[in-house]
Amino acid sequence: MSPIPLRRGALAVTVATATLVACSVPAAASAYPDKAPKPDFTLTVLHANDLESALLPITGTDGGTYGGADRFVELIQQQQELATKGEPGPGQAGKRGVITISAGDNFLPGAQLAASEESGLPIYDATAFAAAGFDVSAIGNHDFDLGPDFLGQYLEDLGTSTTFVSGNLGFAEEPALLAQVEDGTIVTSHVERIKGEEIGIIGLTTDQLPQLTSLGDVTVDPDLAGIANAQAAAYAAAGVDKVILVSHLQDIDNEELLAGQLRGVDIIVGGGGHELLADPGDPLVPNGTTVYDSYPIDATDADGETVPIVTTAALYTYVGRLVVTFDKEGELLQIHEDLSRPIPVAAQGPDAVEPDAAVREQVVEPVQEYVAGLAEEVVATSEVALNGIRNDVRSIETNLGNLVADSLLAVGQREAEEAGIEPPVVALQNGGGIRNASVLPAGPITALDTYTALPFVNFVAVAPAVPVETFIAVVEHGLGGGVEDGVLQPAGQFGQAAGYRVSYDPTQEVGSRIVDLVLDDGTVLVEDGVATGVFDTISVATIDFLLRGGDGYPFGGVDFTVLPITQQEAFEIYLTEDLGGRVTAADYPEGGEGRITVAMPAAG
Incomplete structure (x- = not known):
């Protein structure tokens, strides 16, 4: 040299x-x-x-x-x-x-x-x-x-x-x-x-x-x-x-x-x-x-x-x-x-x-x-197989995706009071963050399974005052992957949902795909592709990676609080405490429960 x-x-x-x-x-x-x-x-x-x-x-x-x-x-x-x-x-x-x-x-x-x-x-x-x-x-x-x-x-x-x-x-x-x-x-x-x-x-x-x-x-x-x-x-x-x-x-x-x-x-x-x-x-x-x-x-x-x-x-x-x-x-x-x-x-x-x-x-x-013991530690039992297949969690609603998103929402709501912030009413998890790339069979779920499904050290975070137009753009981004023959293709940005239901038209341009967006309490944010303007801000739980713009998410610099709980910890807490160690087929059916659906074309 x-x-x-x-x-x-x-x-x-x-x-x-x-x-x-x-x-x-x-x-x-x-x-x-x-x-x-x-x-x-x-x-x-x-x-x-x-x-x-x-x-x-x-x-x-x-x-x-x-x-x-x-x-x-x-x-x-x-x-x-x-x-x-x-x-x-x-x-x-x-x-x-x-x-x-x-x-x-x-x-x-x-x-x-x-x-x-x-x-x-x-x-x-x-x-x-x-x-x-x-x-x-x-x-x-x-x-x-x-x-x-x-x-x-x-x-x-x-x-x-x-x-x-x-x-x-x-x-x-x-x-x-x-x-x-x-x-x-x-x-x-x-x-x-x-x-x-x-x-x-x-x-x-x-x-x-x-x-x-x-x-x-x-x-x-x-x-x-x-x-x-x-x-x-x-x-x-x-x-x-x-x-x-x-x-x-x-x-x-x-x-x-x-x-x-x-x-x-x-x-x-x-x-x-x-x-x-x-x-x-x-x-x-x-x-x-x-x-x-x-x-x-x-x-x-x-x-x-x-x-x-x-x-x-x-x-x-x-x-x-x-x-x-x-x-x-x-x-x-x-x-x-x-x-x-x-x-x-x-x-x-x-x-x-x-x-x-x-x-x-x-x-x-x-x-x-200790790590070997995680493989022997059963934290929950599932009545149903949980779909974490890579291309599925990146393109469609899955029951494992629903579980993970629900865990973010539940932990965010539980920790909000101590953090002094508005409790979240919705949550979103990018499909690319779910990494087991397989189906967890019905039966025992071990502590090691929770780490395998969510290995990244991302933290639960809550943005308590997201402008509704920003949240709509966030949901749009989660549906913004490529489309072939009218079918949304797998992308890490795909958003698994909690607290809301969305229907979308994959034939539309990116950013204009949402047809209807409705909160679980019935509040309509988007109807027939048009924002209702029913209120100004919404509290959102997700992972800190996405709030910082990871996977291209357009949170636009909103203020957020990072909670001292990893997404893996949130998942395990949700399984053991919120669900009492039992995942039912009624709550988490194979194929999902209709949180994310493709909009049917209008009758002509």
């Missing part, structure tokens, strides 16, 4: 020759050239992001074993030791150190996180995270998914071994997190001291956080560049000459855009996008993840200087390793490309490691047992 242009005319090193190449220096009054900067400190940055409670190992497309918290911990501990072991390599300084960083989303609701709920032990994710020895972490959007109190409990279980750096979030109104601020676990800035060197850490979380998760009363400052630049300047004034930004901005493109506005930041570690950065020849996990860009990405800051950006794929499948060398003035001299890469967490191949025995015993084995 070609030499990387580094900051302020520093030196660069080619991987092939490890030869120092001086950049051109303008003519000076002195007859003696300035001395070339010398390596003073080599830093290995070990990093991960979006671990998301993927504590159990997976099987790759090659049949091999990858990921798992136990192998991840073993690998990262090995890399921590190797970073300063042996003689320095070409271009490295004699003084070497290592820092281990997470870019957030350290856990995620789902079957594996649920294993901690009744264990009576510290949260398994916290146990694994502590064993990995992370020095610092950003806070991700999913870290709030179960609300600020759960995040507070996670941090309590984790202890104070990791410093969580957040420059743009405010916690004064959330007691569980304010306690973590007061004991120094959550800080606005942090200096990590390594071998006598000071590394200033800046932490940022996406300013879209209120639309992404269950934030409670946590506040978000959107001025990301202003906050980062002010903190970098404060570090410089204090003599801290090496700065790392740890950010969770949802997409590495956002880190690249932000980099162009920054001054004084040497390295950016990003998270939230799950992008895999790698170079040709790097060993990779064979799980279908495609390479997004090279490792690292070379961004340009506001002063025209190069800032390396790193991130890596999610779910305990990689440890990222960036090795850099600074001079005595804190200028970045070299990125050691021969050492910098994503390292797969694997049971085979050149990077193979054995599982960490303690993490396997304390985390992986009990979580495996």
Whole structure:
């Protein structure tokens, strides 16, 4: 690879020759050239992001074993030791150190996180995270998914071994997190001291956080560049000459855009996008993840200087390793490309490691047992087969689609009072979010079935004041798939319905297909294709993914409240509590009950 242009005319090193190449220096009054900067400190940055409670190992497309918290911990501990072991390599300084960083989303609701709920032990994710020895972490959007109190409990279980750096979030109104601020676990800035060197850490979380998760009363400052630049300047004034930004901005493109506005930041570690950065020849996990860009990405800051950006794929499948060398003035001299890469967490191949025995015993084995138990846990019995066939839930009303939509409506109505919002009267679930792609046979429904049907970590959300014209457009969008021979074709946007009935004409243009739209209480919103204007707004329950525009849904920026309940949890609650563990053929007949019908042509 070609030499990387580094900051302020520093030196660069080619991987092939490890030869120092001086950049051109303008003519000076002195007859003696300035001395070339010398390596003073080599830093290995070990990093991960979006671990998301993927504590159990997976099987790759090659049949091999990858990921798992136990192998991840073993690998990262090995890399921590190797970073300063042996003689320095070409271009490295004699003084070497290592820092281990997470870019957030350290856990995620789902079957594996649920294993901690009744264990009576510290949260398994916290146990694994502590064993990995992370020095610092950003806070991700999913870290709030179960609300600020759960995040507070996670941090309590984790202890104070990791410093969580957040420059743009405010916690004064959330007691569980304010306690973590007061004991120094959550800080606005942090200096990590390594071998006598000071590394200033800046932490940022996406300013879209209120639309992404269950934030409670946590506040978000959107001025990301202003906050980062002010903190970098404060570090410089204090003599801290090496700065790392740890950010969770949802997409590495956002880190690249932000980099162009920054001054004084040497390295950016990003998270939230799950992008895999790698170079040709790097060993990779064979799980279908495609390479997004090279490792690292070379961004340009506001002063025209190069800032390396790193991130890596999610779910305990990689440890990222960036090795850099600074001079005595804190200028970045070299990125050691021969050492910098994503390292797969694997049971085979050149990077193979054995599982960490303690993490396997304390985390992986009990979580495996819990997940296996879900397959044995019967949460309901159905008198009727429940249709989740992929093309059906994406094109017609099905009884499984009705069940899922009803669960969103029921939970939304139950939680509305506590949330201080208008209870929903209708609900909608996109067919593309129902993923079991099969018929659940009549008989027992297990807890694992609920996760299989609804694997995505979407949350129940309520928009309490949707303009009726917007709701009509939403229902239209759910019927807006392609049509062949007068028949609506499967599309992920298809809307399974609760609280209303709609008839539509698939021969009409998209956006003009609704013939009649009637609420369950008899209120007519559309009659013969014409909106009645009977009232102005309606409260709608759905999943947060759709309210944010997922699957192209035109909610148009309406205000909504995300409830701390996943759609899977809502489904299970509805089966066990609302239905008393019994799905009847009378309530959920095969073929549906006429909630979504094709309008019959008028007699001519």
